[in-house]
Amino acid sequence: MDEQSKEEQLLAWVERVAAFFARNNGLPLITGRVLGWLMVCDPPEQTAAQIATAIGASKASLSTAVRVLEASGFVRAVTRPAERGVHLRVADDVWERVARRKLEALGDFSEITADGLEILHDEPARGDRVRDAHRLFSRLEQQIAPLLQHRDDDSP
Amino acid sequence: MDEQSKEEQLLAWVERVAAFFARNNGLPLITGRVLGWLMVCDPPEQTAAQIATAIGASKASLSTAVRVLEASGFVRAVTRPAERGVHLRVADDVWERVARRKLEALGDFSEITADGLEILHDEPARGDRVRDAHRLFSRLEQQIAPLLQHRDDDSP
DNA sequence: ATCTGAGTTCAGTATGGACTAAACTGTCTG
DNA sequence: CAGACAGTTTAGTCCATACTGAACTCAGAT
Structure with a gap:
């Protein structure tokens, strides 16, 4: 059906987003990848661990990336009853x-x-x-x- | 009269301009310094050598900086009759x-x-x-x- | 032809920062 | 309590790239 699986297409797209933000906003690549991934992932709210495996980054990198994204208000952390840890999603604005x-x-x-x-x-x-x-x-x-x-x- | 000589103030200002463009536009510091310097230098048209000594950069760095600034249309090279080499100035636009x-x-x-x-x-x-x-x-x-x-x- | 000065290219250095692994902290569960 | 899991911090590696010195090219002047 597709030359590339949709997953691969999306990851390639995330890569473009990351490169764009790296070039234009000075974001580290991984930070851009997190942002890009959160724009298209399903479900739209994911844990840091899920994101890490999706984009192939370490826990440590996720930690720093999420810190700056949250501080900038680009990403929000939401908690859920009866689940530990937080889920991340792009902020509405x-x-x-x-x-x-x-x-x-x-x-x-x-x-x-x-x-x-x-x-x-x-x-x-x-x-x-x-x-x-x-x-x-x-x-x-x-x-x-x-x-x-x-x-x-x-x-x- | 001044706490700092005007020359020093201007160089400090050029430094701010360079830092700004480095951060926001990804320009190398030296390239930003050239641009900043050309915004305030007197006379407004200067040779690469003059700029180099003003901002304390090497000839080689000036060469590359000027290349990208010219290619971007940010700086224009003007020649003068009976003078060798070119003088550089910020483009009007x-x-x-x-x-x-x-x-x-x-x-x-x-x-x-x-x-x-x-x-x-x-x-x-x-x-x-x-x-x-x-x-x-x-x-x-x-x-x-x-x-x-x-x-x-x-x-x- | 030679000299001079403008400018480019190249090779090498070094500085910063992105990224990771691993150790660590703290918290919730059973 | 032990054990597991989420997340942070730290120490260190690695890579990109800015910058320079020096060699080189080329043009014009004498």
């Missing part, structure tokens, strides 16, 4: 968070350019290049922020 | 380019999510998480793109 974090980077850069202008305040011409940057990124920050408003959700 | 490149990353991710949906086309429920991501990033891509229109120039 992962992607808003990812995007918002990128937006923050924009803001950080605006701060840098602002400080640059400060240093060059007595040489306006020399500050032109920095000023251009500052204007563009401040504008973008302001225009993009409203596109990322929290959805007011009260879903179960 | 550096920041548009930087921003546009980030936007492309968004598009790349939309492609990834699209392919993920493809793989899961026969399990709609399982594709929900990927679909959410796809919708958000496609939307953002479309909404952000118009904020980055090329200024209408007709240079070659």
Whole structure:
């Protein structure tokens, strides 16, 4: 039927996701794999051990990966009655968070350019290049922020 | 007068710029330093040798840094009559380019999510998480793109 | 032809960080 | 209590890659 089993296809896809986040967000590969896997796994809530075997990583790596993913709010840990340990799932607002974090980077850069202008305040011409940057990124920050408003959700 | 000489302040600022681009865009530190330096240096057009001494890097590093900066269109090489070698300056549209490149990353991710949906086309429920991501990033891509229109120039 | 300076390439070093195995902690079960 | 399991920490390995020095190429000037 398929040239590749769906499992293999999914793992290959997870690999692409991991590579993307490694390249664009500086995430360690394994962390990206966890995120990618949690996007497509069935069931959608899995234990660290399950994830580890799925993506072929060690318990230790899972521990650190999950720590950063939880701290970033990308992944949530849920417990179940009468089961020990936690199950992990992607947060409902992962992607808003990812995007918002990128937006923050924009803001950080605006701060840098602002400080640059400060240093060059007595040489306006020399500050032109920095000023251009500052204007563009401040504008973008302001225009993009409203596109990322929290959805007011009260879903179960 | 100053606690730090302006030169020192600028170098410290360049360092921040370099760190920012290293962290957010995966640029090597030296490459970021070159870019930062070219944002504030006086005169605004400098030779590779001048830049190298300014930021304390080797000729070899400058060579590679300049290659990637030029290839990305972030820096332009200009020649002058009766002078040998080239002078480097930031491109007029550096920041548009930087921003546009980030936007492309968004598009790349939309492609990834699209392919993920493809793989899961026969399990709609399982594709929900990927679909959410796809919708958000496609939307953002479309909404952000118009904020980055090329200024209408007709240079070659 | 030779010299000089700009720029590239190459080989080697080293620094950082991702990853793992193994030891350890703590908690729940029987 | 013993035993098992979830998870963390630590120590160490390994790999990628940034960076440099030095050799090299090429162009123009004299």
